[in-house]
Amino acid sequence: MPLIVMGVSGSGKSTIAEGVAAATGAVLLDADDFHPESSIAKMAAGTPLTDADRGAWLAAVGDEVARRSARGEYVVLACSALRREHRDILRAHAEDLVFAHLVGTPELLAERLGARAGHFMPASLLISQLATLDPLAADEHGVVVNVAQHPRAVVEEVLAGWPRRSSHTPVSRDDVAPELQALARRAPHIRLENRLMRAIFVHGSKLVPSFDVDGVDRRVVRERNVNLRLYQPSGQRSTAGGLFWIHGGGLVLGAAKMDDRFCGETAARLGITVVSVEYRASTTRGYPIALDDLDAAWHWMHTHADQLRIDTQRIAVGGQSAGGGLAAAFTQKLFDRGDQVAAQWLFCPMIDDRTAADRSLDAAGHLIWNNRANLVGWTSYLGKQYEKATQPYAVASRREDLSGLPPAWVYASDIELFVDEDIAYARRLRAAGVDVVLDIVQGAPHGFESWAADTELAKRLSGRARDWLGRTLS
């Protein structure tokens, strides 16, 4: 359901839409970027647009919103949409729009416009904008928010008026993005409640075939307490950053091999060395053994850094699902002991055991990984009564002070169990002053970037993730 932040010039559309996008992982669009040069020139010269100027512009904006929405992106659009007819044009081009109408007194708006610098829109046009405005009507889907308050408060009110999915929203197969539906039907829906099913999934996950990526050397390192897979661009000569990767598997199953392709492609695309850890996670050994294994591999990566041409100042810690939660927790541990971590790269992380304790989530019908499996995962890691939950670095989300942690990229899908805990962690990191990119994908069951790696949706997500990592490690 795309959100349109509307109102006259100076009401705060750009500011608030940006805040909403940052808080939710939505893609931010600004209708101002779609005006033809002629309209910009007109407004800059102090002449208001006419509806003739606005028709094609609004159609183009609406088409872009619809296109992005169909691709599974959450969209927040800043757009004046002053008249009801303008909103009707948008609604005709894109479905299910929700509007947040920002309102303020003419005096307040004039004052804010007067203080704003470097914008094509002259303050003198405010009067014509107010005269043109049809306020959002009761029969239009949306909320009206007064902007005479701190931007943070305005963002919160807008968020409250934007119906979005949460972990509690029941999931049906129709909620799955069309491109993923056939694959989602074939993907394994992990059942761990009974011993036999658990054994099948645990062993099955270790039987996946290995995968070679062109131009990448892959090898397995097994020494005393070190067990990992290494991926390096063939013939790498110069020193580069590195990625320390942790596979998923709900803290009970999985193997580093599952991510051969993902790690190999990341090494190839970014020209970096990837170390993927084979940590012990099973129903009999949980916390803190997995963290000990990570420590051993981390130590190995550093003692071999020169030989592998890894710049230890540019190593990111990342992981998917249970591996994402472990990556966040391990990052905290490394940070506390003064080890350099350049970035945390968290794919749909399983990051908060308190989700598993919420039995009301069991019936929501999450695909691939549901809350019953989640309960098995967390209790096998922390103990039946979550005894170890408050031990250091057992659960990343349980840490109170997140300040100082390295920049983070976090993704989750709106139809997966972890969406709330992931957004919450990202928002807390940001509130603590950490640079965070939150990326929410619509209609993608848990971990789709692995089991649907060839879909456009997955390729685009991996592309965005790797672009961010490449920039952050450069």
Ligand SMILES: Nc1ncnc2c1ncn2[C@@H]1O[C@H](COP(=O)(O)OP(=O)(O)O)[C@@H](O)[C@H]1O
């Ligand atoms: N809630 C707010 N409180 C104080 N200043 C604000 C608030 N919202 C926006 N501003 C400031 O007002 C000016 C206009 O906001 P902007 O987001 O550019 O509005 P619009 O996109 O609707 O024209 C900017 O300088 C912005 O920093």
Ligand SMILES: O=C(O)[C@H](O)[C@@H](O)[C@H](O)[C@H](O)COP(=O)(O)O
């Ligand atoms: O319909 C219109 O008259 C225009 O769209 C107009 O509303 C303009 O594009 C923006 O409002 C100016 O930019 P700001 O709103 O960002 O000041």
